[in-house]
Amino acid sequence: MAGPTDLALTRPPSLAPLLARGALLSPFKRPGPDAEFPRTRLVLPGLRVDLARLAAYERVCGFPTGENALPVTYPHVLGFPLAMRLMSGRDFPLPLLGLVHTSVTVTRHARMPASDAYELSVYIEGLAPHRRGTQATVVTEVRGGRDVVWESRSTYLARHRTHHLGGTARETEARKPLPEVAEWRLAGDVGRRYGAASGDRNPIHLHPLTARLFGFPRAIAHGMWTVARCLAAHGVPESCHLRAEFRAPVLLPGTVTYAARDGRFELRGREDRIHATGDVYPV
The missing domain is CATH 3.10.129.10 (Hotdog Thioesterase)
Known part of the structure; x- marks a missing residue:
């Protein structure tokens, strides 16, 4: 299957209208692991970080402020409006209302100065059956120059009736509680x-x-x-x-x-x- 088609943006999407659109379209969605989904990779070049918003983020999360470095989780914030543009569209089969963020994996390859410019890209990797419904994987990549300096995969679950029997309830971990x-x-x-x-x-x-x-x-x-x-x-x-x-x-x-x-x-x-x-x- 061919990979996603790039669509270049000139500015980050505004979140409020995307959330409203996603809410309005949610009742009409028909989720399922075999449904079609957007095959577009949104690309935002030349992105610069709003340092005031970054400082507010650092304070509420407990990161040190004033350092010329992005916290490891901050690129997720930068990519979230692009992910919402994809997931609020008519061609995304899962309803935005009730969508649950179930997991995230992140790899940071290098220090990310807050003063640098970056290229941001987001696309939907695919859908998969889940014991409670259908799960979508959203990939975010950040490039500094030609190199990927940060990448993540987030899974989002839409709960619905399912006949999927391939998984059991989440395994109970035998590990002792951490101190x-x-x-x-x-x-x-x-x-x-x-x-x-x-x-x-x-x-x-x-x-x-x-x-x-x-x-x-x-x-x-x-x-x-x-x-x-x-x-x-x-x-x-x-x-x-x-x-x-x-x-x-x-x-x-x-x-x-x-x-x-x-x-x-x-x-x-x-x-x-x-x-x-x-x-x-x-x-």
């Missing part, structure tokens, strides 16, 4: 602060009233915030590979436990419920 490092009390405005810094103003993250419309008792933290906060506390090698899975939502306000050992980390809630888990190591 506690810190307890974090999360304010109710974390979702709003992260939304302002990242541009991801999904209503489930902003206010209890809007979160209740989607079945949550309170606002929930962004999954990428939970991972970024863990990595800010853990520390990340300059060239690294990381993997994280989002297991359960973090309600805001709330209290969570950050635990880590060697290259592994996790975020736990009450009764040791796992919210996020992952690992990071040098490459």
Whole structure:
């Protein structure tokens, strides 16, 4: 099968109209692993980082501020508007409403100065059956010059009835819980602060009233915030590979436990419920 066709952009897409379009089209989507999906790679050359937004992101996630270097998770924020343009379109078969970010893997090949210009590209790699529905994989790549300096794969799950029997429930890990490092009390405005810094103003993250419309008792933290906060506390090698899975939502306000050992980390809630888990190591 031929690879995606490049479509060059002149500016990052605006997120608000994309989220609105995706919400309006969601009831008409017919998700399934065999559905057609966009075969376009969106490319944004000459991208420069808004340093004020970067500083706001660093503060809400706990990264050091004022350094001429992008946090390892920040390119995901840069690529998110392009991913939303693809996933909010008529030709994307999964409904944007209710789409769940289930995992992310990142490889950073080199230090990324915040003052440099980059080329950003995003495309949908494919769809796959999942025991709870259909999962899409979105690939983001960042180039500095001709070289890929950062790349990621994010999986997004649309839940629907399925006859897929190829997988069982998530394997229960036999590993012992990681040792506690810190307890974090999360304010109710974390979702709003992260939304302002990242541009991801999904209503489930902003206010209890809007979160209740989607079945949550309170606002929930962004999954990428939970991972970024863990990595800010853990520390990340300059060239690294990381993997994280989002297991359960973090309600805001709330209290969570950050635990880590060697290259592994996790975020736990009450009764040791796992919210996020992952690992990071040098490459």
